[in-house]
Amino acid sequence: MSAMVLALAPLPLTTSGIRATIDAVPLWAWQLVLAAGILLSVGILYRIARPRGRWGQRLRSRFVLGLPWGTLLGLAFVVCVYLFVQGGWGNLRDPVSLPFQATSYAYPLGILTAGFAHLGWSHLFGNLWAGLVFGSIAEFAWSHYPTERGSESFSSWHRHPFVRIGIVFVTILLTGLVTAAFSWGPIIGFSGVTYAMAGFALVFYPITTLVALVGWSRLWHVYSAFVSPYSVAEAQVRYDTVGWASTAIQGHAFGFLLGVFVAALLLRRRRRTGHPERIWLAAVIYGIANGLWRVYWFLGGGQYVQFKAVGTALVLVLAGLIVAAVAGPDRSAVSRLATGDRSSDSPRRLAAASVLLAVLITMSMVGAMVNLAAPAGGGLPDDAVELKDYEIAYAENVTNQQIAVFDLPYLDQATQVRTSGVIVTSEKRHLWRVAISKRALEARGSGRVLVGGVGWRSSLWATRSGWSVVGGNSTYRVFFDPKDREKRLVHTSSPAVADLTLANRTIELRPASDAFEVAIKRDNRTVDKVAIPEDGATTTVDGVTVTRSGRDLYASIDGTSIRIANRQVPPTRR
Incomplete structure (x- = not known):
């Protein structure tokens, strides 16, 4: 009896305790409650309305x-x-x-x-x-x-x-x-x-x-x-x-x-x-x-x-x-x-x-x-990935061929719309589609493109990693990871310059093929550069000590330290 009492004792009235209690209820129990409510409601209606076959007769x-x-x-x-x-x-x-x-x-x-x-x-x-x-x-x-x-x-x-x-x-x-x-x-x-x-x-x-x-x-x-x-809901940025x-x-x-x-x-x-x-x-x-x-x-x-x-x-x-x-x-x-x-x-x-x-x-x-006048496909960067008759590439500020299928007199600005993101084309299928927009990839960090046809399918993952410097600019790299193939770099953005001057030095973050780099510039001329250190590590470039702590990057010289950049991590990946 005492064991049963202990088993039925309520959990502490905390957020985790309430959530644990709810999660402990089996799915079928919730569904049984809903089914009982449906049967009760319909039963009351049937009892009062007493259709005596009128509904079925009307349908028949x-x-x-x-x-x-x-x-x-x-x-x-x-x-x-x-x-x-x-x-x-x-x-x-x-x-x-x-x-x-x-x-x-x-x-x-x-x-x-x-x-x-x-x-x-x-x-x-x-x-x-x-x-x-x-x-x-x-x-x-x-x-x-x-x-x-x-x-x-x-x-x-x-x-x-x-x-x-x-x-x-x-x-x-x-x-x-x-x-x-x-x-x-x-x-x-x-x-x-x-x-x-x-x-x-x-x-x-x-x-x-x-x-x-x-x-x-x-x-x-x-x-x-x-x-x-x-369902459990909470406020979030997405x-x-x-x-x-x-x-x-x-x-x-x-x-x-x-x-x-x-x-x-x-x-x-x-x-x-x-x-x-x-x-x-x-x-x-x-x-x-x-x-x-x-x-x-x-x-x-x-x-x-x-x-x-x-x-x-x-x-x-x-x-x-x-x-x-x-x-x-x-x-x-x-x-x-x-x-x-x-x-x-x-x-x-x-x-x-x-x-x-x-x-x-x-x-x-x-x-x-x-x-x-549907688009014929093509017109993508040379590093586009081919999956049978599909081509997938990352491009920025290109004309959206899905909209510009034909020119309208005096309405060039309405049809020549620029777009950026992961683009899928197929000449065979007359397809031109922005599968993942630039903003969506930035916010989510990754996204999958699924292609195929009758009887077959294939997929590719696009991932984006980047750094945001002081002042709001950012620099990033985009990778494609096709199924059963090696991951490859398909896009690097322009460098991002931090909106600060440290001992007459300007700090710039650059995307490279294998890592991001910290570059030091004087008089608009690059004097030295080094790879961004791993978490908890420190490196030195042109007398500036660069330290990484979690998602933050700091630069210090002559006893002065300041945060210069922040790693971009989408909410779903944090």
Whole structure:
């Protein structure tokens, strides 16, 4: 009994004691608590609502066996691409992504796979969940069974439930191909299709789509809470990228408009009407919540300019155009625009539908121009590392070939953006990509570049080491460490001069092939240099004693000592 009491005695109420107590709880115990909460909540709902089969009956009235089979088949296809094409089967959280991005019409593999491939597990799972939610609503609106009054299933081939399921699946595949083929620059991911699903669903069921918009992200929280039942957070300094600048906003907007337009055609065919105020509200909220207002451009050096007012105005105008084109008792404009029959068109609806179609065509034309003029690769330093058809190099202040695919009259400064970092190119795949920016490599100290193709993968580690001198300047070296090859130096920066004078001497730190050096200059002339000593060691150069203590470097002469430099160590490596 006493042993049991001792075993259950609480740890001291300290930070380490609380953390140890939490860590001692097994993962399954946390998950059991969450599962119990889910079952209790759903049980209360079921007890009070007492659906008596109404939910299942409602689903079965539109779905074969009550399931959105077309959407499920499309999501299964996406999973197969991730597992068997990208190599996710053996590397679930680390697939190959570079060769499966849409870069050029001259590289068909990228066009065919970009709409279904993903950067990683979280990217995949997020798109699968969004596709399931919005795809189910869209497929419910489409229905496996004919919805026209007096029509019967199996009465014709296009009323056959299995054919209608197949149409949904084929539409998903075609949408993925179209969004990749007309993308502005390299994209990857299923999100273009999920936005098309949401646009389609919004026209038919605007309020349901809004509820789904709020609900799917919150339900994602339930999944994350099950996988990671608790987390410990602390304040820290870290490097963070501009997240929205790496998101294919154009692809999202294109997919959304495509879904809206197809839904408008179907509405006209079924002679149905909608609620203008609901559709407008749903379009505005969905566009703002999903960042369709983020109109931006590149400034170079990791900076971007975002035009919030212009983007928000565009979302509001878009919502008005959607209402004008699809809401109201007469939607003949859309169908007549598609068929060429313009008799008795409402000028308002015809104009709105024409603008929407013109936007889609314009976006497609720009995407086609970009993919026709995609970079061919090359143009890297001579010390670039070759991994089959890829070349990887470190370069600074070079033109970003991904943006400058073609020149725009009077807009040279907008397209000739300079960039720095670890760059990956492939002439075969028409690829030019900044894999790790200069700032990211400086902040993190190292980063991996993963390349490959169907059935193979290879990787390379880039590492950066440097010193920051008094005055803020820094000097550094960049190494590449390819898999199964020797580590090699690929870049050395300019020397860094300390902003101080010691006994008429200027101190300069220089990167060399095998080590960093301390150089002494007088009258702008180098008089002597020596390698930076190891931690705790001391050396002398031109009468100046140089001492290293941890990450700090000191210089002393005639009894005067001062810190001259600090070793750059990223937070994750400290």
